[in-house]
Amino acid sequence: MAYEQIRQLVARYSVALDARDIDALVDLYVPDVRISSTLSGRDALRELFDSSLRTIGVTFLNIGTHMIDIDPSGDSASGIVYCRGEIQDGGPDSDRWITHLIQYHDTYALHDGRWYFAANRKHLLVAGYEQAASPLGLPPAEWPKSQTGMGSVPHDLETWKAFW
Secondary structure, eight states, X not given: OHXXXXXXXXXXXXXXXXXXXXXXXXXXXXXXXXXXXXXXXXXXXXXXXXXXXXXXXXXXXXXXXEEEEEOTXXXXXXXXXXXXXXXXXXXTTOOEEEEEEEXXXXXXXXXXXXXXXXXXXXXXXXXXXXXXXXXGGSOBOTTTTOSSSBOSTTTTOHHHHHHO
């Protein structure tokens, strides 16, 4: 059960980040989350997410391999998550599209019967490369009429609209 709850925690992180749902994102962390040697707490984390996510536009985090080691005590764990990130680098008006191959090194904590991130995720870059063309310049897909083109996500999400 703990393994699946931790996997869902990571999945919720990706979905909330891509939707720019900062409240949902911050709620995935323990209340006293340690961000750095001088910063801690969800309010500081909210400010960090808000400022850093404004430097990029659309993101699409695709989670792959996820190794989880649960401490014998049963109330803490660590994990490594593989992720392929598609990122509109430079903000919502940028034409620069990059792909990141990422490894996240995480610590998790069981708190009041629920698993949380215990600390800010350690984001390690395996590789990053720019794509020749941004998919955001495609004409509208008019889904389901057409299989190709730009869709409506994340731009039609209420959290996305509120963030921007």
